[in-house]
Amino acid sequence: MAARQDDEHLIEHNYDGIQEYDNPLPRWWVYLFYATIVFSILYALNVPGIGIGKGRIADYEADVAAFRAAHPQDAETVSPEQLAALAADPSALEAGKQVYVTNCASCHRADGGGMIGPNLADDAWIHGGTLANIHTTIVEGVLAKGMPNWGKLLKPDQVNAVTIYVASLKGTNPVDGKAPEGTPVTP
Amino acid sequence: MSESRSVPAGAAPAAAARLESFSYDDAIVRKFLFATILWGFVGMLIGLIVAIQLAYPEWNLAPYLTFGRLRPLHTNAVIFAFAGNAIFTGVYYSTQRLCKARMYSDGLSAAHFWGWQLIIVAAAVTLPMGFTQTKEYAELEWPIDIMIAVVWIIFAINFIGTLIKRRERHLYVALWFYLASIITVALLHIFNNLVIPAGAFKSYSIYAGVQDAFMQWWYGHNAVAFFLTTPFLGLMYYFMPKAAEGPVFSYRLSILHFWTLVFMYIWAGPHHLHYTSLPEWATTVGMLFSVMLWAPSWGGMINGLLTLRGGWHKVADDPILKFMVIALTGYGMSTFEGPMLSIKTVNSLSHYTDWTIAHVHSGALTWNGFLTFAMIYWLAPKLFQTELYSKKLMNTHFWIATVGVVLYIVSIYSAGVTQGLMWRAFDETGRLQYPDFVETVARLIPMYWVRVVGGTLYLTGVILFAYNILKTWARRPAGYVVSVIQAPALAREYVEEPLRPGIDVPASAWGRFVNLTFHRKWERAPVLFSVLTFVAVAIASLFEIIPTFLIKSNVPTIASVKPYTPLELAGRDIYIREGCVNCHSQMIRPLRFETERYGEYSKPGESVYEHPFLFGSRRIGPDLAREGGMKSNLWHLRHFQNPREVNAKSIMPAYGNLITDDLDFESIQRRVDVMAMLGVPYGEAIGRAPEMARAQARLIGADLDQTGGGPGFETKEVTALIAYMQRLGRDIQGDQGAVATKPGATPARAPAAGAQP
Numbered sequence: 001m002a003a004r005q006d007d008e009h010l011i012e013h014n015y016d017g018i019q020e021y022d023n024p025l026p027r028w029w030v031y032l033f034y035a036t037i038v039f040s041i042l043y044a045l046n047v048p049g050i051g052i053g054k055g056r057i058a059d060y061e062a063d064v065a066a067f068r069a070a071h072p073q074d075a076e077t078v079s080p081e082q083l084a085a086l087a088a089d090p091s092a093l094e095a096g097k098q099v100y101v102t103n104c105a106s107c108h109r110a111d112g113g114g115m116i117g118p119n120l121a122d123d124a125w126i127h128g129g130t131l132a133n134i135h136t137t138i139v140e141g142v143l144a145k146g147m148p149n150w151g152k153l154l155k156p157d158q159v160n161a162v163t164i165y166v167a168s169l170k171g172t173n174p175v176d177g178k179a180p181e182g183t184p185v186t187p
Numbered sequence: 188m189s190e191s192r193s194v195p196a197g198a199a200p201a202a203a204a205r206l207e208s209f210s211y212d213d214a215i216v217r218k219f220l221f222a223t224i225l226w227g228f229v230g231m232l233i234g235l236i237v238a239i240q241l242a243y244p245e246w247n248l249a250p251y252l253t254f255g256r257l258r259p260l261h262t263n264a265v266i267f268a269f270a271g272n273a274i275f276t277g278v279y280y281s282t283q284r285l286c287k288a289r290m291y292s293d294g295l296s297a298a299h300f301w302g303w304q305l306i307i308v309a310a311a312v313t314l315p316m317g318f319t320q321t322k323e324y325a326e327l328e329w330p331i332d333i334m335i336a337v338v339w340i341i342f343a344i345n346f347i348g349t350l351i352k353r354r355e356r357h358l359y360v361a362l363w364f365y366l367a368s369i370i371t372v373a374l375l376h377i378f379n380n381l382v383i384p385a386g387a388f389k390s391y392s393i394y395a396g397v398q399d400a401f402m403q404w405w406y407g408h409n410a411v412a413f414f415l416t417t418p419f420l421g422l423m424y425y426f427m428p429k430a431a432e433g434p435v436f437s438y439r440l441s442i443l444h445f446w447t448l449v450f451m452y453i454w455a456g457p458h459h460l461h462y463t464s465l466p467e468w469a470t471t472v473g474m475l476f477s478v479m480l481w482a483p484s485w486g487g488m489i490n491g492l493l494t495l496r497g498g499w500h501k502v503a504d505d506p507i508l509k510f511m512v513i514a515l516t517g518y519g520m521s522t523f524e525g526p527m528l529s530i531k532t533v534n535s536l537s538h539y540t541d542w543t544i545a546h547v548h549s550g551a552l553t554w555n556g557f558l559t560f561a562m563i564y565w566l567a568p569k570l571f572q573t574e575l576y577s578k579k580l581m582n583t584h585f586w587i588a589t590v591g592v593v594l595y596i597v598s599i600y601s602a603g604v605t606q607g608l609m610w611r612a613f614d615e616t617g618r619l620q621y622p623d624f625v626e627t628v629a630r631l632i633p634m635y636w637v638r639v640v641g642g643t644l645y646l647t648g649v650i651l652f653a654y655n656i657l658k659t660w661a662r663r664p665a666g667y668v669v670s671v672i673q674a675p676a677l678a679r680e681y682v683e684e685p686l687r688p689g690i691d692v693p694a695s696a697w698g699r700f701v702n703l704t705f706h707r708k709w710e711r712a713p714v715l716f717s718v719l720t721f722v723a724v725a726i727a728s729l730f731e732i733i734p735t736f737l738i739k740s741n742v743p744t745i746a747s748v749k750p751y752t753p754l755e756l757a758g759r760d761i762y763i764r765e766g767c768v769n770c771h772s773q774m775i776r777p778l779r780f781e782t783e784r785y786g787e788y789s790k791p792g793e794s795v796y797e798h799p800f801l802f803g804s805r806r807i808g809p810d811l812a813r814e815g816g817m818k819s820n821l822w823h824l825r826h827f828q829n830p831r832e833v834n835a836k837s838i839m840p841a842y843g844n845l846i847t848d849d850l851d852f853e854s855i856q857r858r859v860d861v862m863a864m865l866g867v868p869y870g871e872a873i874g875r876a877p878e879m880a881r882a883q884a885r886l887i888g889a890d891l892d893q894t895g896g897g898p899g900f901e902t903k904e905v906t907a908l909i910a911y912m913q914r915l916g917r918d919i920q921g922d923q924g925a926v927a928t929k930p931g932a933t934p935a936r937a938p939a940a941g942a943q944p
Contacts, residue, residue, distance in 0.1 A: 033482035071617025146819030
């Protein structure tokens with residue numbers, strides 16, 4: 001290693017041929033170390049239990065409150081007439097089908113014949129078969145049976161679209177559908 | 188091949204001392220070397236298999252070869268089998284030479300070697316069978332843990348015995364690192380694995396919930412520190428100057444970064460538990476010590492890389508140095524990233540995602556992998572007393588492995604950041620942008636395939652490596668030459684060469700202190716050195732452990748939190764056995780996007796009966812802390828049978844075995860009894876656990892039958908697991924089960940927020 005600086009001090013020890021220089025610590029390394037120590041002391045002053053901070057729970061609650069204030073979740077109301085009007089719109093039906101395939105088909109089957117959840121393509125309805133009933137069931141879910149409250153997960157127009165799509169399945173009677181459950185609703 | 192070239196500096200008249208003749212035990216080093224290569228191949232092959240399972244779930248073959256059971260086998264194999272044997276290879280080779288002494292006992296060396304390989308085989312058999320404690324890198328069940336403790340102590344005696352009978356006055360820095368590793372690993376292993384057995388291969392941690400989580404990550408982070416970092420720093424300090432043929436950059440830097448690392452690393456564990464129900468002071472202390480670890484960690488990188496100063500032209504020619512440079516660079520990158528990830532804000536994004544996986548692999552594949560390759564390429568010609576079979580092949584290995592690492596870590600960083608950002612995204616109406624968890628998984632699949640390509644390249648490199656070494660071995664001479672070495676024994680009395688104040692050392696006392704001249708004394712006293720290391724590690728540990736266990740306000744009790752029913756406990760044990768915790772967390776953080784998705788954040792008091800804790804560290808599937816009551820029993824049955832039937836994009840394994848296998852009701856009593864022994868108030872279940880479990884199972888079986896699942900499930904394992912699923916998170920919701928899983932259940936009540944589709 002001829003290229004080494006001459007002023008380096010080689011320590012006398014020798015371990016199985018390995019030697020060590022007595023070089024000073026690189027200054028930037030020392031300053032980096034000091035900087036992390038200073039950072040840590042300052043940071044600790046803002047921690048509940050150690051310093052004066054309010055802590056993660058207070059931060060969380062403030063964050064939720066601020067976000068809710070900025071995004072008020074008004075009760076989304078939609079009238080049966082609006083839903084009926086929407087049902088005549090093929091593009092809304094198509095959108096509803098997409099929402100259905102993504103979210104509902106896993107329990108109600110792609111054709112609505114029912115599997116984990118009840119048959120949606122027959123005339124029997126457990127929670128009512130009007131557009132308004134179906135809308136309510138989707139928004140609130142049926143937690144006792146394991147159906148999520150989709151109102152929290154889907155946007156209002158997605159809920160509306162999937163409502164009219166589910167209603168459109170009525171009477172399609174797919175093969176091997178689940179036996180009817182609930183009260184028959186005559187159209 | 189080796190001879191004594193030096194006389195201990197400052198030793199009393201060396202010429203007068205009688206020369207002793209001895210030889211080094213290289214046969215044991217060769218054994219460890221072959222074990223390293225074998226287990227490296229096996230461990231990385233399993234890694235490749237689990238990587239494919241994530242991209243292509245059909246590769247899960249329940250019950251034995253699912254991701255949940257194989258992932259611990261991969262981590263244990265690469266850490267303890269590959270890296271472990273690599274450490275032993277280097278330690279046995281270098282310690283003898285640095286001490287000018289044969290290992291203390293050939294018998295202990297053999298016991299260490301064969302004992303360790305037996306442990307690895309036991310791990311490879313028991314983990315796929317589902318025998319697991321679930322705590323990461325401490326999955327092995329209690330009989331194997333005892334074997335590990337015994338073999339480790341054998342290693343410690345053999346190592347410290349060698350230091351004591353050494354013929355070199357001072358301990359070189361590599362030995363400090365070995366010593367610290369041996370002492371600390373023993374401490375970590377014993378205290379994290381304190382369990383009460385509930386069967387030949389079943390046990391429950393004596394700690395529960397938050398405290399168990401704390402102990403686990405005290406252990407877990409320091410497994411990284413004292414198994415994957417400090418021993419490898421020791422190896423680096425020996426093999427780097429050997430390969431580079433030049434002196435180490437700075438002795439003083441060695442001293443400082445050694446002691447700061449040893450003292451500070453041990454505090455850092457709680458950064459794995461940011462925003463969990465671990466007290467905030469504890470995770471903050473973990474974070475701050477992690478930040479302060481940045482410079483001490485880089486001390487090792489600097490000392491290694493600057494040892495190459497003036498010799499960079501050699502790096503271009505010598506693949507061994509290339510491997511070492513990438514190893515040190517990788518070490519530097521991951522020890523910068525570690526402190527960064529420990530910062531709470533960064534961690535809130537990275538935690539539970541692949542970012543952590545990328546972080547650990549960027550360190551392990553380069554620092555541990557490349558350094559091991561370099562060491563073995565350097566050792567092979569010396570141990571096999573011939574030339575390396577092919578330098579060209581070694582160079583090919585280097586490039587293939589480097590490209591493999593880049594593909595692996597770039598894809599998995601992208602996956603981690605992508606998923607973390609998707610989890611926290613809100614749309615303009617204030618709803619989660621991606622409420623369906625599986626969307627955030629499906630997005631990662633292409634990146635998972637890139638990882639498979641990267642891993643395949645890396646493994647291909649290992650195959651070339653193995654081939655090259657085997658070919659080298661094939662060229663060995665008919666009989667190995669065993670060199671006889673001569674060195675004087677250490678004189679009983681040591682007279683220090685006087686240092687001249689103002690010339691050799693600073694004149695003032697303070698100047699001598701900051702110049703670290705006192706450290707020379709410590710280097711002559713291995714026992715003192717061991718004690719000091721132990722004290723450094725133990726003090727730091729106790730500063731965190733004592734308050735965690737003693738301050739009552741850390742875990743406020745919640746009156747409504749009750750123990751699991753016997754059937755739920757059996758279900759929980761199935762959850763443990765199948766390794767569900769490898770993909771599902773049960774710990775909702777107090778962050779808006781978490782509570783929006785999963786419901787109320789987890790409270791410390793909720794996990795007081797959780798022996799062991801099941802917080803999890805990665806969400807490949809959604810969090811399950813509030814899963815109870817969110818889905819019907821039938822949904823769970825179908826989902827366990829084949830997740831893709833319920834959710835087409837799911838990558839969860841299908842668990843046909845749970846549907847067909849009978850539940851062992853009688854064994855539940857023993858489990859309940861052990862839990863009661865640990866202080867879980869089981870009351871009436873002591874004595875009639877199987878009976879209670881059967882009653883609850885009949886109820887779920889009836890519900891499954893009634894809702895269309897079919898009859899006969901009340902005797903099956905799946906029923907216990909469903910009972911457990913339906914219980915999760917219910918205790919603080921103030922109701923007793925909306926879904927019929929319990930006697931007297933009254934379906935009622937509005938749900939908590941954040942149901943999962």
